[in-house]
Amino acid sequence: MKKTLDPAQEALLTRNQGLEQDKIEIQAARQYADAIIETVREPLLVLDSDLRVQRANAAFYRLFQVSEAETHRRLLFELGNGQWNIPSLQALLLEILPTNHWLTDYEVEHVFPRIGRHIMLLNARRIEERQLILLAIEDVTERTRAIQANERLLRQREEFLAITSHELKTPLTSLKGYIQLVQRRARTGGEGEDAATDLLVRMDRQVDKLTHLVSSLLDVTMLQAGKATWHTHWFDLNLLVSDILADLSQTTTRHQLRSEGMIQPQVFGDRDRLGQVLTNLLTNAIKYSPQATPVVVTLSADADKATVGVQDFGTGIVWEQQAQIFERFARGTDAAASAAPGLGLGLYIAAQIVEQQGGHMWVKSQPGDGSTFFFTIPLKPLQAS
Numbered sequence: 355m356k357k358t359l360d361p362a363q364e365a366l367l368t369r370n371q372g373l374e375q376d377k378i379e380i381q382a383a384r385q386y387a388d389a390i391i392e393t394v395r396e397p398l399l400v401l402d403s404d405l406r407v408q409r410a411n412a413a414f415y416r417l418f419q420v421s422e423a424e425t426h427r428r429l430l431f432e433l434g435n436g437q438w439n440i441p442s443l444q445a446l447l448l449e450i451l452p453t454n455h456w457l458t459d460y461e462v463e464h465v466f467p468r469i470g471r472h473i474m475l476l477n478a479r480r481i482e483e484r485q486l487i488l489l490a491i492e493d494v495t496e497r498t499r500a501i502q503a504n505e506r507l508l509r510q511r512e513e514f515l516a517i518t519s520h521e522l523k524t525p526l527t528s529l530k531g532y533i534q535l536v537q538r539r540a541r542t543g544g545e546g547e548d549a550a551t552d553l554l555v556r557m558d559r560q561v562d563k564l565t566h567l568v569s570s571l572l573d574v575t576m577l578q579a580g581k582a583t584w585h586t587h588w589f590d591l592n593l594l595v596s597d598i599l600a601d602l603s604q605t606t607t608r609h610q611l612r613s614e615g616m617i618q619p620q621v622f623g624d625r626d627r628l629g630q631v632l633t634n635l636l637t638n639a640i641k642y643s644p645q646a647t648p649v650v651v652t653l654s655a656d657a658d659k660a661t662v663g664v665q666d667f668g669t670g671i672v673w674e675q676q677a678q679i680f681e682r683f684a685r686g687t688d689a690a691a692s693a694a695p696g697l698g699l700g701l702y703i704a705a706q707i708v709e710q711q712g713g714h715m716w717v718k719s720q721p722g723d724g725s726t727f728f729f730t731i732p733l734k735p736l737q738a739s
């Protein structure tokens with residue numbers, strides 16, 4: 355026989371059933387919220403009103419390399435030995451958020467002990483009824499670095515265009531002047547052969563400058579695209595050095611160019627290109643040592659490579675610029691570099707030529723005492739890859 359309930363029991367039962375239903379709904383809502391938190395790819399924190407971590411998602415643990423035990427129920431600013439104790443974040447959570455209720459794309463840059471310097475965009479929202487704060491963290495470090503690198507490249511290009519147009523225009527203006535002079539003299543009957551020869555020599559020098567500039571631009575393009583052609587063979591490096599020193603000694607009366615050391619084995623590479631490297635280093639040594647006379651080329655070899663050093667006793671290069679000068683369009687910022695003409699391409703081209711033939715280039719320098727540029731040439735042909 356079915357037991358009948360009195361009205362009080364009936365009410366209790368209905369209430370219990372209601373509570374059970376509420377519990378199921380709350381559980382479902384929690385599962386739903388959990389699923390959202392875990393699905394979001396950005397690190398996400400749920401903080402209570404005391405700024406203790408109620409929840410953190412997997413993306414948070416992954417990015418900041420912390421565990422749930424180190425995070426859950428901890429005060430945000432004490433997490434991971436205070437790594438979140440960031441003044442601008444404190445200002446955001448304690449001062450701005452209470453009045454604004456939500457914040458979008460608030461940028462924070464900070465050095466975290468485990469993951470280093472990171473740039474993050476924070477989005478925060480206060481949920482008033484539940485006394486909770488949602489804090490979404492977007493790591494924009496890579497994106498910001500890429501944008502900065504791009505901006506640097508654009509700036510370099512602008513500078514390059516400005517310098518190139520200036521450098522190309524100067525010899526053209528001189529050439530134009532000389533041509534006009536020659537024309538005027540030809541019309542008026544001339545002033546003798548000596549004057550004409552002198553003008554022609556000057557014009558020839560300007561044409562050389564232009565040719566050099568245009569070849570540098572072509573070299574950069576070809577080397578960068580990996581399209582330079584190489585004519586490699588065995589050759590005597592001692593002879594190459596003495597040939598180039600003899601040629602360059604004709605161009606300077608102030609400097610004494612000499613070499614030290616001889617090497618026994620022949621080296622393998624593109625003789626003309628390596629000659630170009632040596633000429634470039636020697637021309638720089640002359641250009642950046644206006645007050646000092648000796649420039650010394652040293653030669654040495656070990657089992658698998660020959661090393662060439664080009665030493666001057668000139669201005670030297672400050673430590674911070676020593677790595678940069680091998681980059682494209684990099685020019686020194688000191689007075690010596692500003693006074694000397696150039697596109698900042700010579701060392702880039704030289705280092706590329708050396709590296710693409712299996713060698714390496716570096717510099718040792720002391721400001722005020724001078725610089726030595728070194729490069730190596732393999733004694734064996736490069737293995738084809």
Ligand code: ADP
Pocket residue numbers: 638639642643666668669670671679684685686687691695696697698699700701702725
């Ligand atoms: P450029 O001479 O046209 O500026 P380079 O690529 O040959 O271009 O050189 C880049 C920079 O390196 C120069 O602007 C100069 O500041 C520095 N540099 C190169 N060689 C020397 C040297 N022997 N002594 C001092 N500074 C040098």
